[in-house]
Amino acid sequence: MSDPTPAPAEATPPVETAPQTGTPAETAGQTEAQPAAANALMELFRKNSAAFCLSAGLHLVVLMPLAFVKLYANLPQLQLALETFIEKERTPEEFTRELSLDTTISETQNFVAGAPVVSSAASGGSGSPAVAQQKIEQSEQFKEADVAVNVGNVDLPGLSDIGTDLGESVVAGEVSAPVEGYGAAMSRVAQELSRLMRENKVLVVWLFDESGSMKDDQEEIKKQFRKIYEELGIIREQDQKLKKEGEDILLTAVHSYGEKITQLTEKPTNDDKEISKAIDRIKEDVSGKENMCEALESVIEKYRSIATRGKRRLVICLVTDESGDDGVKIDNTILVAKRARAPIFVLGRESVFGYPIARMRYRDPQYQLDHWLAINRGPETAYYEALQYDGLHERWDTHPSGFGPYEQARLAKETGGIFFILPHEEQNLVGQAAVDKRKFDFLDMKEYVPELVPRRTYQETREKSKFRETIFQVAKGLDPQSKPTLNIAEHWYPAEHAAFQKVGQENFNRALVNLNLLSTAIKTLEAVRPLRAKETSQRWRANYDLALAQCKAYRVRLFQFCLVMDKQLKAKPPVSDPKHNAWNLVRTKNIVEPTPEQVKITKVDFEELKKNDKEAREEFEFVIKTHPRTPWSNRAEYELNTGFSWVWQSIFRDPRYDNTNFNLPKL
Numbered sequence: 001m002s003d004p005t006p007a008p009a010e011a012t013p014p015v016e017t018a019p020q021t022g023t024p025a026e027t028a029g030q031t032e033a034q035p036a037a038a039n040a041l042m043e044l045f046r047k048n049s050a051a052f053c054l055s056a057g058l059h060l061v062v063l064m065p066l067a068f069v070k071l072y073a074n075l076p077q078l079q080l081a082l083e084t085f086i087e088k089e090r091t092p093e094e095f096t097r098e099l100s101l102d103t104t105i106s107e108t109q110n111f112v113a114g115a116p117v118v119s120s121a122a123s124g125g126s127g128s129p130a131v132a133q134q135k136i137e138q139s140e141q142f143k144e145a146d147v148a149v150n151v152g153n154v155d156l157p158g159l160s161d162i163g164t165d166l167g168e169s170v171v172a173g174e175v176s177a178p179v180e181g182y183g184a185a186m187s188r189v190a191q192e193l194s195r196l197m198r199e200n201k202v203l204v205v206w207l208f209d210e211s212g213s214m215k216d217d218q219e220e221i222k223k224q225f226r227k228i229y230e231e232l233g234i235i236r237e238q239d240q241k242l243k244k245e246g247e248d249i250l251l252t253a254v255h256s257y258g259e260k261i262t263q264l265t266e267k268p269t270n271d272d273k274e275i276s277k278a279i280d281r282i283k284e285d286v287s288g289k290e291n292m293c294e295a296l297e298s299v300i301e302k303y304r305s306i307a308t309r310g311k312r313r314l315v316i317c318l319v320t321d322e323s324g325d326d327g328v329k330i331d332n333t334i335l336v337a338k339r340a341r342a343p344i345f346v347l348g349r350e351s352v353f354g355y356p357i358a359r360m361r362y363r364d365p366q367y368q369l370d371h372w373l374a375i376n377r378g379p380e381t382a383y384y385e386a387l388q389y390d391g392l393h394e395r396w397d398t399h400p401s402g403f404g405p406y407e408q409a410r411l412a413k414e415t416g417g418i419f420f421i422l423p424h425e426e427q428n429l430v431g432q433a434a435v436d437k438r439k440f441d442f443l444d445m446k447e448y449v450p451e452l453v454p455r456r457t458y459q460e461t462r463e464k465s466k467f468r469e470t471i472f473q474v475a476k477g478l479d480p481q482s483k484p485t486l487n488i489a490e491h492w493y494p495a496e497h498a499a500f501q502k503v504g505q506e507n508f509n510r511a512l513v514n515l516n517l518l519s520t521a522i523k524t525l526e527a528v529r530p531l532r533a534k535e536t537s538q539r540w541r542a543n544y545d546l547a548l549a550q551c552k553a554y555r556v557r558l559f560q561f562c563l564v565m566d567k568q569l570k571a572k573p574p575v576s577d578p579k580h581n582a583w584n585l586v587r588t589k590n591i592v593e594p595t596p597e598q599v600k601i602t603k604v605d606f607e608e609l610k611k612n613d614k615e616a617r618e619e620f621e622f623v624i625k626t627h628p629r630t631p632w633s634n635r636a637e638y639e640l641n642t643g644f645s646w647v648w649q650s651i652f653r654d655p656r657y658d659n660t661n662f663n664l665p666k667l
Helices: 007-011 024-028 033-087 140-144 182-197 212-238 272-280 292-309 327-339 406-415 432-437 442-448 455-463 466-477 497-527 529-534 538-571 596-602 606-626 631-642
Strands: 174-178 201-209 250-257 261-263 312-319 344-349 357-363 370-376 418-422 582-588 645-651
Touching: 174 406, 182 201, 182 212, 182 312, 182 344, 182 418, 201 212, 201 292, 212 272, 212 312, 250 272, 250 292, 261 292, 292 312, 292 327, 292 406, 327 406, 344 406, 406 418, 442 538, 455 466, 466 497, 466 529, 466 538, 497 529, 497 538, 529 538, 538 582, 538 596, 538 606, 538 631, 538 645, 606 631
Parallel strands: 174 418, 201 250, 201 312, 312 344, 344 418
Antiparallel strands: 250 261, 357 370, 582 645
């Protein structure tokens, strides 16, 4: 906008002070009419000079402040709107993206960014300005603005450009991307690689877990490699930015790891057949160790200089079904990856809810007997937040958490990668039915995201909260790993009376001690109930609600064990089949009423038992209502459906379990 205030003075300057702008010849050639006109104008100006000066002054006083008011009203308002828009953008870990299963090769590009673009302070990116993944006209901030902004065209990229044209180094990690199989995951990896290749040539290193449980996964991935390279070829043909780099725009190396790391390709290659052959050479590591962090650091350091010399972007694709054995090194591994600017994409399994162990059924080839082998698969948090105990022994369940294991989810988040949650199509996974039954929606889970921060930071934050620290200490006090006496046998009691008497009495005595531990845990949790309302984290509220319900239910469960064990010790009933040689406890919803003698021994009467049972069920119902469609409600439903009591069942147990030395693998 032009400044109007100098105009009057410049339009009518006094003749006696105005400089001559014409040449002498031009001045001499003026007509005699010109001086007369000039004299008339001078006379007019003298008569009206006061009015002109007054008008100019008034315009100056009025218009100048108005000009500044408009500038200061618009520009800060625009800045405020943009800042507010970005600050309210959800952090990447609050979202999940479910990908459809599609094993056919895509013939068109469809770039979707891995996550919102964020600053390097948050995710280890390049530090470029944050941009929201949302059309500007859809933002509530701009709908509510009542000041017009006229500063020219403001162009922001749309969804198709986020993470593509803005550059490969500013996309934050995505910690939970459920997929329906390796085909869908490979399509997404192809899209991410093509996005990175728009800026640089790429060197991708595939790192495979050598554990025995990964054999089927390796075969499936090998089948899908053609898909990823065919799709990348189609993308390159359609994208001019990818054609200019030459035929070796993407190179691939393959390694595997267990206790040690193995190089499977002599050098990086663009031959997909050679890559498939490399996968065939993966051997099973018999040590049972998965040094994931050590392997990641090794391949990053090995290929970092190669990528730098070739002006390539280094990318790591980790394929594993376990959380690894060296998670204490995770912070250093993240630092190494950030220095190399290497995003880590993890194709892994969902973490067990609040528990580090899952169990796989293994049938030994010689005797065809089933065994249950432990594998590391969790928890989803830096330290456990849930009970490790199920009221009789350590947990045997495989309830899913909705998130990846803590270390792997952090790797994806901090390096700008993606954690792909592969489906639980594992026939030998104990508790598979419970896994198949549930499906957590990301909208339900957004308030329950784990804190993916360094362990020290996590612990310091937890210890500052009496509410959170109490939950942790209760779980720690009821951890069978640190207190083996919490473990009471549920299966395989000997049918022979003398042997049963010895084992049964030992477990009965343990149960009496553990009843007191549960009573103490309930009192401890009840004492901090008033702090629940002040807790800002819905996740920690859910942890408290479930832990309190479980402690009350487990007290009933343990008391019921005492009743049925006492009855079995005294009655000495025969087995239901002459071939049976053992007794198992089977869980039931039918509460057993204690005898007067049992009330005297346990000091718990039936009325108190019914009260505890009622309170436990009410607490579980509260969890289901307050935290619907989450792992907490899923676990509460499981507890209610399982029941808190027991019945005896005689069975046949193959004596070879006791008389044979099995050479079991370590998964």
